[in-house]
Amino acid sequence: MARPPELSTAYARLILRSELLSPARALRGTGLTEESLAREAFLPWRVFATLFDNLERERPGLAWAPVLGALFNINAHGPLGFAALSAPTLGAALDVLASLYPARTSAMRAGVEQVGRRYYLWLEDVTGDEVFGVRMALVVMRIIESLLEAILGHPVGHNVEVHIKGAAPAADVAISGAFNARVLFGAGRSALSLPATWCALPSPLHDEGTYRANCIRCREIIARRERDGSTTAAVSGRLHNHFDHLIGGNCPPEPPPTLAQIAREMHVTERTLIRRLGAEGSSYRTIVERQRRELAASLLGRAGLRVAEVGELLGYRDPANFGRAFRRWYGCSPARWRRGH
Incomplete structure (x- = not known):
């Protein structure tokens, strides 16, 4: 219960x-x-x-x-x-x-x-x-x-x-x-x-290590406390783990897990997963979009990553698609955002 x-x-x-x-x-x-x-x-x-x-x-x-x-x-x-x-x-x-x-x-x-x-x-x-x-x-x-x-x-x-x-x-x-x-x-x-x-607007308090460590800590707390808990949190946790794995290691870029893959991991059908997310006012697409948006700004702050590499880490194999998504989120191109910040 x-x-x-x-x-x-x-x-x-x-x-x-x-x-x-x-x-x-x-x-x-x-x-x-x-x-x-x-x-x-x-x-x-x-x-x-x-x-x-x-x-x-x-x-x-x-x-x-x-x-x-x-x-x-x-x-x-x-x-x-x-x-x-x-x-x-x-x-x-x-x-x-x-x-x-x-x-x-x-x-x-x-x-x-x-x-x-x-x-x-x-x-x-x-x-x-x-x-x-x-x-x-x-x-x-x-x-x-x-x-x-x-x-x-x-x-x-x-x-x-x-x-x-x-x-x-x-x-x-x-x-x-x-x-x-x-x-x-x-x-x-x-x-x-x-x-x-x-x-x-960039935060003057930004610290990448503190940020990631505390996000991970929050997800651990949520996972531990969930029994029949939030489906949104469960899906978010799986996607976060995917991105953290790519960003933290030397793995080749790969797309995030699909809705079908996550449904299999959670032992439910795609339709059931969609219904449960909808009941919480969420969706797979919304969760992926939010995480990509959050990570895009963070990764562009790393001098060692080219814009195209940031897009690949977020699952955009076509740089043009990444550029269009970034303009939708922040109102400018990734390159312009990087120059300004």
Whole structure:
């Protein structure tokens, strides 16, 4: 049987240390103590729902949610946070958060997509509790805003928009004041959006070794915790292993495993795999595209690789096809991107 949605206990410990309320009041109704928290790595989402209820009781109005999100430092997010901060570009950082989030929580789904000239990282609650979903979205969006500001080196401003699902609460002014981004209520789903051109911005915090090591660590955590877990994460892990094997060794380039090959490895039919990915709002093509996009910027930063070699490592045997894909992702040719970065 699959686990119920969970979150990392590190977040509960930070709530207790946040000074937004006393530890005793924070833990009221959870059945937990500070000592028992030290023995757990993950907690059921209902424990966090109770923690949030206690915060709301002390500080009515939901403005506490983004305030809490701003207090979560990089250590709170473990390898997921370190992977995002050390990613090669701002877009790669968002892609990491969207693909490796199960390393810290299974209480939501996440994804990225470009719509017109804007790039979105969206969140969907999986608990079925709308109140909890809105609270989580406000906390997580403020965390992502802080990450972007660390990469940019300045507050995000209103070029970044935070979209919150559902009608605006009575305290929407106080909530908006806790963000530097523009906050918009009434969205169909919660998301953070920014100009798509920002995705190509190189991160001054990029470190290839740290980035890859923490991505691998996240995938190990996800794999270990999955029982009947996320099909998207399982497919992503297999594709990541393929690319890591090529990039880390001296192997001749070869295309990534096909949908049919992955289905055989997972002992399901192609149709079943497609259906399971679709139920999670994903697809094989989306996963491959995201990983190629993320790796393209990283590999082009290596002086020892020609543009054509980067394309081959990503499974593009025709350089023209790689060039077309790269223009779709970043709005310019690989060679021009390399000159600019």
